[in-house]
Amino acid sequence: MKIIHLTASYKPAYIYGGPIQSVAKLCEAATKIIDESKEKGNFDLQVLTTTANGDQELNVSPGKPVLIDGVSVTYFKRLTKDHSHFSPQLLRELKNILQAVKEKNIVHIHGWWNLVSVLSCWVVKWYNIPVVLSPRGMLTAYTQNNRNSFAKRILHYFIGKRLLQYCHIHATSDQEKDDIQKIINPKSITVIPNLVNFQASAASSKTMNFDNDPAVFRLIFLSRIEEKKGLELLFEALSLLNINWQLTVAGSGKKEYVDYLKIKASDFNISRHINWIGQVENKDKYRIIAQHDLLVLTSFNENFANVVIESLSVGTPVLISDQVGLSDYVTSQKLGWVTTLNVNAIKETLLIAFSQKEKREMIKASAPEIIRKDFNDDVLANRYLELYKQLI
Incomplete structure (x- = not known):
């Protein structure tokens, strides 16, 4: 054959x-x-x-x-x-x-x-x-x-x-x-x-420059930066939060669109909370994801979304839209939170994820084994x- x-x-x-x-x-x-x-x-x-x-x-x-x-x-x-x-x-x-x-x-x-x-x-x-x-x-x-x-x-x-x-x-x-x-x-x-690849093939010493404040809710977006990823909705929802948060945006996209998003972040007065780190190499990806409390992906459409599995494989819970192909899996396995593509719904779901620290810790402990079995x-x-x- x-x-x-x-x-x-x-x-x-x-x-x-x-x-x-x-x-x-x-x-x-x-x-x-x-x-x-x-x-x-x-x-x-x-x-x-x-x-x-x-x-x-x-x-x-x-x-x-x-x-x-x-x-x-x-x-x-x-x-x-x-x-x-x-x-x-x-x-x-x-x-x-x-x-x-x-x-x-x-x-x-x-x-x-x-x-x-x-x-x-x-x-x-x-x-x-x-x-x-x-x-x-x-x-x-x-x-x-x-x-x-x-x-x-x-x-x-x-x-x-x-x-x-x-x-x-x-x-x-x-x-x-x-x-x-x-x-x-x-x-x-x-x-x-x-x-899906679960771990980088080579060890990496690259880390994020975070302060040591445990009260900071550390979010990460890691994907190609394009319109369908819903970053504009995410930014608006984040601007409504009254908690201490930081967002890492990892990925590349067309310069014109990335510049537009940075202007939107400024308009929402959240620029100081966002760290744009650009394209991340495979050998660095998993270590960086693991340093965050939650991966966020509020996409308008995703047939699957590998990054969801990659994140869960290192124990980082996910918050995704109901238009992501893996949303049913995340819900059934209780590995994160699913939101509609409504700014207030995204805001409220972020607050729920922030408040449910015990659930995030449970996901961190159980998700890697579940992912290795199911995938x-x-x-x-x-x-x-x-x-x-x-x-x-």
């Missing part, structure tokens, strides 16, 4: 956030299982991707397969930048692979609304090969009506809709599944959570491999 993963970007293009981590983690865990199984030799997993790295290109040799943490990855040059990623060389290589071996192939495409995903899906459909599509949050009412909405509607009407009906959809949460089914009726839809790499990777076998 040849398993081909197609994605517009792959690590080390960490600028694209959580999906980079999830796709790579899946490929690494599946490759490990294949290598250690009795069926080694009957499986061949490879990744086709582009050199995309935001406005820049990755420093790699295009067209030559390389091993990235045990996974065979081939990067191809792109002719267009974000968010189209047009790469004729990638499409040509995909066609050559499918022509060479037409039986027992399966293609897993990650993401949508880019020319790697859409055109690759068209090529695979032409050869009548099964397609698993992980939209990665790209098939929701929010994303359809947000950025480049007119172009998306045109693409969906003329090409996308028929391609999506050919696919077996993979959703990362029940919420994402519900969102997808409002837009398209695929061949099938299966819910399997993301694989075990081998268990989840085997579910993906079983899905591939069933579809073939």
Whole structure:
């Protein structure tokens, strides 16, 4: 069986956030299982991707397969930048692979609304090969009506809709599944959570420069800084609090939007409470999260949100919006607080989280073990491999 993963970007293009981590983690865990199984030799997993790295290109040799943490990855040059990623060389290589071996192939495409995903899906459909599509949050009412909405509607009407009906959809949460089914009726839809890194691969001595006042409620936002993350709502809610709080904003985004948020913080008179630390390296991330009392994510839409699992893996409770895919999980496991996207609701939920110090301590003690059990790499990777076998 040849398993081909197609994605517009792959690590080390960490600028694209959580999906980079999830796709790579899946490929690494599946490759490990294949290598250690009795069926080694009957499986061949490879990744086709582009050199995309935001406005820049990755420093790699295009067209030559390389091993990235045990996974065979081939990067191809792109002719267009974000968010189209047009790469004729990638499409040509995909066609050559499918022509060479037409039986027992399966293609897993990650993401949508880019020319790697859409055109690759068209090529695979032409050869009548099964397609698993992980939209990665790209098939929701929010994303359809947000950025480049007119172009998306045109693409969906003329090409996308028929391609999506050919696919077996993979959703990362029940919420994402519900969102997808409002837009398209695929061949099938299966819910399997993301694989998530729990700990940094290297030790780090980086720490935050906090004072030692235990009365300070230390909050952290760690994600790509963009409109859908709801930071404006969070800032307004924080401006209404009468407690001693500090917010760390970790992540990068377009300079114009980050500058706009800093102006908003000034308008709300909360600038002195916010520490902007920029992009955080993986080796520093977990230590920094663990130094805070609460991770906050008041997003308008998140199909999953890896950072929620990352935070809980080091015992830091979470406060998230009900539009985050993991909100049901957080509620059922009692690992944090869930709020609606209303400023007063966010404010009140923050105050509840602040007042329930005993609950935060209980989460700190119990969450790491719960996360390691519920998001075990081998268990989840085997579910993906079983899905591939069933579809073939």
